[in-house]
Amino acid sequence: MKNWINFPRVEGDTSRQAHADFPDDTFEREMGKEGFFGPATHFYHRHPPTGWTDFQGPLRPHAFDSTRMAHSGNSPWDHKPILKNCDSLVALWTCREAMDHLVRNADGDQLLFVHNGRGHLFCDFGHLEIRDGDYIVLPRGTLWRLEPEEPLELLMMEATGSHFQLPDKGLVGPHAIFDPAMLDVPAMDEPFRAQQTDDAWQVKVKARQQISTITYPFNPLDAVGWKGDNLACRINWRDIRPLMSHRYHLPPSAHTTFVARGFVVCTFAPRPIESDPGALKVPFFHNNDDFDELIFYHRGDFFSRDNIHPGMLTLHPMGFTHGPHPKAFAAGAGHAKKKTDEVAVMLDSRTPWDILPDAHAVELPGYVDSWKTE
Numbered sequence: 001m002k003n004w005i006n007f008p009r010v011e012g013d014t015s016r017q018a019h020a021d022f023p024d025d026t027f028e029r030e031m032g033k034e035g036f037f038g039p040a041t042h043f044y045h046r047h048p049p050t051g052w053t054d055f056q057g058p059l060r061p062h063a064f065d066s067t068r069m070a071h072s073g074n075s076p077w078d079h080k081p082i083l084k085n086c087d088s089l090v091a092l093w094t095c096r097e098a099m100d101h102l103v104r105n106a107d108g109d110q111l112l113f114v115h116n117g118r119g120h121l122f123c124d125f126g127h128l129e130i131r132d133g134d135y136i137v138l139p140r141g142t143l144w145r146l147e148p149e150e151p152l153e154l155l156m157m158e159a160t161g162s163h164f165q166l167p168d169k170g171l172v173g174p175h176a177i178f179d180p181a182m183l184d185v186p187a188m189d190e191p192f193r194a195q196q197t198d199d200a201w202q203v204k205v206k207a208r209q210q211i212s213t214i215t216y217p218f219n220p221l222d223a224v225g226w227k228g229d230n231l232a233c234r235i236n237w238r239d240i241r242p243l244m245s246h247r248y249h250l251p252p253s254a255h256t257t258f259v260a261r262g263f264v265v266c267t268f269a270p271r272p273i274e275s276d277p278g279a280l281k282v283p284f285f286h287n288n289d290d291f292d293e294l295i296f297y298h299r300g301d302f303f304s305r306d307n308i309h310p311g312m313l314t315l316h317p318m319g320f321t322h323g324p325h326p327k328a329f330a331a332g333a334g335h336a337k338k339k340t341d342e343v344a345v346m347l348d349s350r351t352p353w354d355i356l357p358d359a360h361a362v363e364l365p366g367y368v369d370s371w372k373t374e
Contacts, residue, residue: 006039018042019249021278029321030286035264035348036251049285049321050371059319063367064359066092067311071358072151076103077204077211079156082359083294083315085351087262089158089209090294095119096152099145102220106207109163110138111258111265113155113345115298115311119148122195122221125232126186133237133298133343135257135267137164139230143203143220155296155345162261177257178240183233188225196222237298237343240269247276249284252346263291263349270300272339281337285323291348292318299343307370313359314367318352326373 013023022028022044029049032040064082071080071092079093089107095117118131123144130136130152138144140163146152169176186192196219203214235257243254258265273281293316295302302308316322 004033004039012044014044015042017248019280019284020247020276022280028280028284029323030284031289032286033290035291036253048323048326048371048373050323051373052371055368059317060368061317061320061322062315062355062359063308063364064313064315065311065362065364066313067309068362069358072096074099075101075204076154076156077206080358081356082313083353084356085262085349085353087160087162087351088260088347088349088353089156089160090347090353091156091158092154093156094151094153095146095148098147101202101204102143102145104141104143104203104205105138105158106141106205107209108158108160109140109260110142111157111159111164112136112138113157113296113298115153115155115296117148117150117152119146119150119152120191121146121186122192123186123232124221124223125226126188127192128184128186128232128234130234131236134234135236135265136232136234137258138232139163142232144232145221157265157347159260159263164258164260164265167256167259167264172243176241177243177255178235182239183235185231185233188223192221195219237267237269240267242267242269242271244271246272246274247279249274249280249282252283252348255346262351263347266346266348268295268302268340268342268344268346270339270341270343273337275338282324282328285321287321288316288318290318291350292316292353294347294349294353296345296347297342298345300341302342302344315353315355322371325370 015022026044027048029043029045030040032038069080072094076093079091081089081091083090114130114132114134116132121128121130124142198218201216201219205212243250252266255266255268256264257267295314297308297310297312299310
């Protein structure tokens with residue numbers, strides 16, 4: 001049990017309800033613990049908390065444009081790693097041709113997010129047709145390969161030394177956001193049985209972030225059945241029904257899709273914007289003091305960011321206040337937009353990420369200045 005030093009008090013001119021009905025001409029900032037789950041205080045400032053004129057040093061926010069990065073290869077181990085720490089590895093990979101070998105990740109569970117393309121996944125559990133917007137969970141040790149019908153552009157997330165689980169949905173119950181019955185599993189269908197040949201196959205195993213190659217005189221995807229609850233599964237963002245409140249802007253944690261040791265994966269999917277006149281319409285300014293925050297932009301117009309397009313990533317390191325860009329904040333205050341059309345994947349990591357050279361090579365250095373006001 002956490003014994004927080006917390007006892008709610010009020011001082012000065014404040015809002016009675018967080019994220020709604022601010023005092024005139026003020027900007028709310030949340031300073032909390034444990035992401036959005038722990039004790040929090042809300043400050044009401046006369047100026048935007050992100051209204052800096054200069055920002056120097058390694059804490060500055062980052063933006064990366066993966067559309068400027070070449071990350072093709074016949075193997076997922078040809079990926080371009082962009083962020084890494086002891087709990088996770090985030091990488092990009094495009095598979096353009098049918099893999100001529102199998103792979104196995106012995107370092108941790110693998111989560112694939114299909115940014116673009118369609119094709120087929122073959123794994124120990126069977127065969128899946130996959131398309132853009134799919135999340136595919138592959139448990140640690142699963143043999144798998146891809147056969148694209150269109151180039152498969154993938155965001156790859158590794159739960160190093162751990163595994164992906166569904167979040168605890170608490171008061172809203174296990175069927176909120178998406179019903180677990182929506183999770184698809186591979187089928188041992190005719191395409192799966194047809195590839196069970198006696199031709200030689202290689203398996204490239206990643207263990208301790210090194211590759212070993214094992215050769216078989218047959219295709220090791222030769223299972224005739226399976227039973228259990230340690231399995232590969234798939235959910236598409238189109239199957240996600242985000243939590244909503246017309247009177248209150250919910251925190252990002254309300255959109256959690258998967259959890260692993262040290263980090264979480266959230267999905268921002270299209271939803272109505274808050275309609276209550278006093279409710280905040282855009283993400284609130286907040287300190288991210290406990291987590292590094294990474295967002296991968298998949299589809300649409302991300303309503304809290306300016307000059308962001310699909311295929312970009314932003315990273316806000318823990319330790320500074322951030323929030324919506326000035327244009328987005330002004331648009332939200334104007335009540336003009338009725339719904340979001342964005343789709344994005346967010347990863348929050350308790351351990352800071354190391355930014356790897358391939359990410360630095362496509363960084364947009366002016367991103368830190370995008371919060372400046374005239």
